């Protein structure tokens with residue numbers, strides 16, 4: 199239960215001019231599960247290692263419950279990291295691996311053995327203390343790594359890409375395990391990932407980072423409804439972007455005018471903006487003509503649980519809409535009307 | 550393999566083995582023969598007289614506990630030289646590993662400016678004849694009172710030893726993941742315990758190989774010991790060279806066996822224990 203705050207955190211690696219992490223300001227309430235999300239090389243690992251105490255920031259501060267932890271070395275900071283490739287010590291048994299943290303704290307061997315059993319039960323791997331890490335599957339290794347981190351009752355648990363090395367069916371299992379442990383122990387967790395799906399699956403809050411700069415810090419659904427920029431929208435699978443000019447609650451585009459509901463949506467200024475709407479929010483063949491435009495279906499892609507339509511608009515641009523299942527009888531080549539519900543339209547400043 | 554190729558292959562193996570083993574067999578026969586004259590293929594009488602003469606074992610009839618003790622405390626030339634060689638080899642091994650570990654780590658793990666130059670400097674002693682620098686070095690050593698001391702000789706032995714140690718260890722570090730250390734740190738291990746529990750076990754096989762190299766290279770030094778030792782540091786090779794330039798064949802053979810013993814032992818041990826891990830060792834991994 200630790201409240202972690204990053205204050206104007208900067209890291210410039212020696213011999214480089216571009217900051218790997220720049221003015222990072224992040225408030226992580228105690229007991230939260232926060233994702234640092236961004237493309238490879240955006241500074242996620244650097245941030246995580248700064249919190250762990252493995253990399254010293256160039257400037258800025260990190261506080262746990264209000265007190266700066268920068269003077270505290272990694273081994274006494276209480277921020278334990280679980281690396282992407284698990285890093286089980288190969289010449290130790292599973293039990294020795296899990297017990298390592300307690301051994302370093304001088305806990306008597308008998309107590310360690312008991313705690314090891316408890317922890318292995320917590321991660322649902324009882325009776326494997328005597329095995330060697332090599333004998334375990336990837337998923338099992340990760341759970342052992344988790345048990346090894348949790349045994350020291352860390353203030354903050356830091357996870358590097360916790361789901362990305364796992365098969366699809368193991369992902370769900372691991373996700374539920376992490377969430378249940380988080381609920382059970384209430385430990386503050388910060389994890390990094392380049393995979394927005396992984397972030398959405400696990401996190402209470404996502405910090406989206408591009409090139410070392412924090413873009414947006416919000417719950418997962420906000421990134422679908424109200425992304426901060428076109429690039430943020432694209433990172434979360436947004437594909438529909440239409441240039442226009444905003445005046446009040448109206449956006450004028452080459453395709454016509456769209457009215458949107460600007461309540462609480464102050465991300466875009468008056469003037470040049472980009473209008474965006476998610477494919478699943480577009481209404482095909484609407485009952486009335488409000489906020490609607492005409493197009494022709496160029497491609498129909500049946501994906502099983504939903505169908506994707508690629509629609510060419512009057513000005514030659516293309517837009518994508520999806521519908522659950524394969525309802526309706528829209529075929530390639532059909533003329534179609536599509537409406538943008540005004541509370542589903544989102545506008546961002548043009549770059 | 551075709552039949553001709555197979556025959557050639559086995560012929561080559563036999564040739565190499567004979568070239569290496571035959572001289573050693575000759576040493577053995579000479580060292581344990583009572584007399585060995587032409588046309589005998591092997592001697593028909595054996596004895597330990599060569600070993601008695603160099604003072605490594607007590608004379609016939611005195612091979613009791615007390616006899617052995619008297620011999621060991623008598624300080625025969627060979628026993629003293631054996632002690633000096635072992636102490637020198639041990640000292641050089643320890644020093645070279647202490648210096649070589651951080652150097653090899655830097656070379657194996659990190660990129661930095663002038664890395665190629667540093668690598669070249671470390672390898673240079675394998676190309677440059679030792680005599681080229683040792684004379685200049687000796688003048689300074691005499692000035693500092695280093696000349697003629699075990700430590701002085703050990704320091705000079707480091708010159709030919711370091712390339713082997715650094716080369717071996719940097720190969721180990723090229724295949725080494727330093728994140729294991731970071732993992733241990735966040736789990737609560739300070740720098741010292743991280744080294745003891747994580748670094749050391751990971752690099753141990755390579756470290757053993759490096760240490761063996763260091764010991765063997767030091768053990769076989771003649772010229773450096775001769776020049777810097779100033780006649781006060783007498784090692785096995787120095788006795789052997791003195792003996793070889795005119796003396797009894799049997800005694801020379803016995804001395805030679807002592808001289809090659811560590812190398813042969815190492816060879817046997819490495820074939821037995823290190824074959825798997827040692828294959829991971831080699832070169833400056835990431836040049």
Ligand SMILES: Nc1ncnc2c1ncn2[C@@H]1O[C@H](COP(=O)(O)OP(=O)(O)O)[C@@H](O)[C@H]1O
Pocket residue numbers: 211212214218236237238239240241242243244245
């Ligand atoms: N030790 C280092 N020295 C110099 N630059 C580094 C070092 N480590 C990382 N970087 C650079 O800092 C940036 C951020 O790296 P990193 O934090 O590893 O990104 P991510 O984990 O998001 O992929 C990258 O451009 C990377 O090249």
Ligand SMILES: [Mg+2]
Pocket residue numbers: 239242243244
């Ligand atoms: Mg990374």
